[in-house]
Amino acid sequence: MSKRDEIVSNIKGLISKSLNNIAKNEYEVVVEVPPNPDMGDLAIPLFSYTNILKMKPFEIANIIKNDIEKDPTIYESVVKGPYLNIFLDRNSIFDSIVEDILSKGDNFAKQKTNNIKVVLEFSSPNTNKPLHLGHCRNNVLGAFISNIYRFCGYTLTSINLINDRGIHICKSMLAYKLFGNGATPESEHKKSDHLVGDFYVKYAIEEKNNPDLEKQAKGMLVDWENNDSDTIELWKKMNGWAISGMKETYKRMGIEFDSFEYESNNYLLGKDIVLDGLSRGLFFREADNSVWVDNSDVGLDKKALLRSDGTSIYITQDLGTAKKRHDVYNASRFIYVVGSEQNYHFDTLFATLKKLGYSWADSCFHLSYGMVNLPEGKMKSREGKVIDADNLMDLLFGLAKSEIDERNKDISEDEKNYIAEKVALSALKFYLLNFSTSKDIMFIPEKSISFDGNTGPYIQYTTSRINSLITKYGSNSLKFDSSDYKFNQDEWNVIYQLLNFEDVVLKSCDNLSSVELTTYIYELSKRFNKFYHDNPILSESENIKNVRLNISIATLQVLKIGLRLLGIEPLDRM
């Protein structure tokens, strides 16, 4: 239970006890936060008791007020209209929360291991083109889920399922075969996955003039499945290029996986399951020999599970992969981070698993995220109308670098580059995580990424600033006496926000939602910067200085934990 939870549930207890003094009943006590910090730290709305107690809200408030004010955690309470607003005792909270943060360090707000196993699949790119902005959203989201689940005590395994097989892969292979002239990344001085992507675009262009190419691509897939040695060799070569290029991108982004799986190893899975379902009468066979499931009983539609020639399709593989994944990991939760355009597919997949009688079907969850749109419309990789992940990082790096060049004359070129890279990545990651996951987002290249305001670099700036403060003025064993310290509103706003951190972490984890954490971190930084700006730390007494330094140290610690959960590396200097 978090510190804040303890305080809130104590207050709930006090209030329901007080209400029971008026009339015995079961009361549900709601605790909220007032719209304005000046109004108090907690607010109790009293509308819902009026009918039971036959009293007006402010009359109830006055009775409760007298009962609860004796409690040591409460400094005072104020009746305001139909609300009872509570001011907490700042000194005792400061003592306990700061002590908690400083003693636990990086483990502050970390939850105990709960022995629940989770499998998380994310990224899962196709090997026919480089990673683009849409993958970036997927990657940072996946990394965030991975971080926060582990921080909250789960045992998590992350998987990248590489889609290295299929007609779309054959398309770039075919274009290379026809027009490649033996080009290599070395000969073209190109990142290897970009070279592969060029041929995917080339295919799309050529296909417009030559519809026969599609037949050839299909033929190539058949050759691939028949283990045709030339085709397999070409596939291995181009796949190798695609994957090694992507791994560079992952490395630069700081995205890691516990395991890579390859669809080329999985594509035969699932057939047995479908045939088993057929024999149990759960599926049906059409006259042309194809096998279908009818999910209309759960509001979905009919869906083919095996082609008439007996080969498997996308959903067949996914059924098999899901079953295998369950058998291997025996986890209690399976999360798939996949774009919202596949909502229907996952509904069908999970419904079919359930129809097959797999009890674990209910533990599968599609974490659906919205598409990334550009001002010109949807990204289309076939037309080359994409924002490429590598280019985007280069662009951001350049912007950050020129900022740093202007500000810092006296640091080495190496350090400038290091900082520019971290600033660029923090901008990108924070930006992408600062949206509601399920919503589509609009990415305007010139305007979207900025370093001012509600951004990653703003948070980085705050951590750098605090770091510089405490390295100059001390961080260890700062003695202070807070017993009769009068915390002002600026100081308290920071302390109170620190108190909320653990709850935000738990909520972000439960809701698989990054925006709650980004909002929190930004708010904490903002409160700190205001406090820092208006409250000189050095010019006051030793005691004041030490109290304020401790607020600063605790803030830095919480910001660092929060940034790391978002997959952003905190900076000591920028």
Added chain:
RNA sequence: GAGCCUAUAGCUCAGUUGGAUAGAGCAUUAGAUUGCGGAUCUAAAGGUCGGAGGUUCGAGUCCUCUUAGGCUCGCCA
């Protein structure tokens, strides 16, 4: 045509189980620095929460209808 999703300030977005005067950032305007980092801080201006009904003490939030946009509906992945 059917299913799902979205609509909040000029732009990009937050808004908890329904609660107080609907909030940020950017852009705009006006300010702040003898201290500890100005990638900072303060303030102004900016809204019929797509529209219409309904539920109730109370609706951006829930229900119905409606308008606009997006995604999906393949024996592609």
